[in-house]
Amino acid sequence: MARWEGNTRARLERAALDLFAEQGYDRTTVAQIAKRAGLTERSFYRWFPDKREVLFGGEELEQCFVAAIEAAPEGADPLTMLMAAFAKAPEVIRPREFLRERSAVIAANPPLLERELIKLSTLSEALTAALERRGIEPRTARLATDAGLAILRQTGRRWMSDENADHTQLLADSAADLLAVLTANTPNASTNGNGRRS
Amino acid sequence: MARWEGNTRARLERAALDLFAEQGYDRTTVAQIAKRAGLTERSFYRWFPDKREVLFGGEELEQCFVAAIEAAPEGADPLTMLMAAFAKAPEVIRPREFLRERSAVIAANPPLLERELIKLSTLSEALTAALERRGIEPRTARLATDAGLAILRQTGRRWMSDENADHTQLLADSAADLLAVLTANTPNASTNGNGRRS
Numbered sequence: 001m002a003r004w005e006g007n008t009r010a011r012l013e014r015a016a017l018d019l020f021a022e023q024g025y026d027r028t029t030v031a032q033i034a035k036r037a038g039l040t041e042r043s044f045y046r047w048f049p050d051k052r053e054v055l056f057g058g059e060e061l062e063q064c065f066v067a068a069i070e071a072a073p074e075g076a077d078p079l080t081m082l083m084a085a086f087a088k089a090p091e092v093i094r095p096r097e098f099l100r101e102r103s104a105v106i107a108a109n110p111p112l113l114e115r116e117l118i119k120l121s122t123l124s125e126a127l128t129a130a131l132e133r134r135g136i137e138p139r140t141a142r143l144a145t146d147a148g149l150a151i152l153r154q155t156g157r158r159w160m161s162d163e164n165a166d167h168t169q170l171l172a173d174s175a176a177d178l179l180a181v182l183t184a185n186t187p188n189a190s191t192n193g194n195g196r197r198s
Numbered sequence: 199m200a201r202w203e204g205n206t207r208a209r210l211e212r213a214a215l216d217l218f219a220e221q222g223y224d225r226t227t228v229a230q231i232a233k234r235a236g237l238t239e240r241s242f243y244r245w246f247p248d249k250r251e252v253l254f255g256g257e258e259l260e261q262c263f264v265a266a267i268e269a270a271p272e273g274a275d276p277l278t279m280l281m282a283a284f285a286k287a288p289e290v291i292r293p294r295e296f297l298r299e300r301s302a303v304i305a306a307n308p309p310l311l312e313r314e315l316i317k318l319s320t321l322s323e324a325l326t327a328a329l330e331r332r333g334i335e336p337r338t339a340r341l342a343t344d345a346g347l348a349i350l351r352q353t354g355r356r357w358m359s360d361e362n363a364d365h366t367q368l369l370a371d372s373a374a375d376l377l378a379v380l381t382a383n384t385p386n387a388s389t390n391g392n393g394r395r396s
Contacts, residue, residue: 077379077382078379079379079380079382080382113316113319114312114315114316117312117315117316117319118311118312118315121311121315139352139356139375140375140379142351142352143348143352143372143375143376143379144379146344146347146348146351146352146376147345147348147376147379147380149344150341150344150345150348153340153344154337154340154341154344157337158337174341175380177337177338177341178341178344178345178380179377179380179381181275181276181277181338181341181342181345182277182345182373182376182377182380183377184275184277184278
């Protein structure tokens with residue numbers, strides 16, 4: 001019997017992350033990643049097209065979100081559809097500890113940072129297209145996606161840094177914070193009497 | 199007397215854009231761009247570090263925005279500071295026709311799309327840092343920047359496609375549209391009685 005497939009992929013991700021952290025992205029080869037994971041190069045390429053892709057986990061997140069938008073109730077507004085989709089994230093994302101290490105490695109290696117920006121842009125396009133298929137006007141779909149991704153990124157940062165935080169609660173909190181920013185109801189706003197700075 | 203410097207740069211940008219559109223980004227060399235502009239390769243490298251940089255106009259936009267944030271009134275809320283900064287954009291951006299062609303060329307050439315994403319990310323970091331220097335709490339600065347850039351991108355798309363549109367008015371309109379998305383007050387929202395879809 002073959003090993004559980006998810007386990008194979010997880011071992012490759014873990015091996016790549018450790019090697020990137022130890023010796024840098026540029027100096028790490030696919031052969032090294034496969035060896036560290038106790039697998040063949042051929043196994044690596046069954047899961048990932050190249051070294052740069054290994055930390056980006058396929059299209060799982062995108063597929064999960066798009067499916068949720070497709071399943072949203074008729075007549076829902078676009079941000080509500082996106083928030084319902086984002087609430088599914090914990091079902092597919094990796095553990096906090098892995099994501100924290102991953103963030104540090106990506107920030108330190110420009111080719112990975114580029115890949116992350118491209119992935120985020122692709123996700124953004126996919127969400128906008130999914131909203132449009134649900135009848136949302138293109139310009140609104142685009143704005144809603146931008147707002148939604150701002151909320152999701154804030155949620156991700158807070159979720160990674162606090163072991164006890166609940167993803168769904170953070171989504172709601174971050175949405176409220178974004179609304180506060182847009183209505184200038186922020187701690188730094190001049191309308192806030194106790195927010196005076198020296 | 200040397201030619202006006204801005205003119206030299208504009209000629210290189212124009213030549214590069216035309217060549218990228220005619221024969222693709224990959225098949226265009228710096229030598230060809232310089233020749234088309236009636237300049238030497240050395241002149242090219244006085245303005246740009248490489249071929250990929252030529253359509254991204256240095257750090258003009260970033261410097262303009264950061265300076266405006268630094269000059270914003272004491273106690274202003276972060277989104278107001280960003281909007282005041284973005285209102286300066288027409289002073290540094292290229293003509294609509296150039297930007298429309300530029301958008302098409304970038305969309306068609308992955309290396310340029312990557313560079314654009316990186317530039318946007320760098321701009322985002324710079325704006326967040328500028329807001330933090332103005333006393334805005336980091337998390338709020340990040341959310342305000344994300345919201346601001348969503349507004350700016352929407353404004354840019356509308357401004358490019360409508361010759362008569364006013365940039366400042368579009369900024370205000372796009373901000374109102376983003377707020378409407380966040381409060382679910384959109385044409386597609388279920389609470390809007392006349393927005394029923396078949």
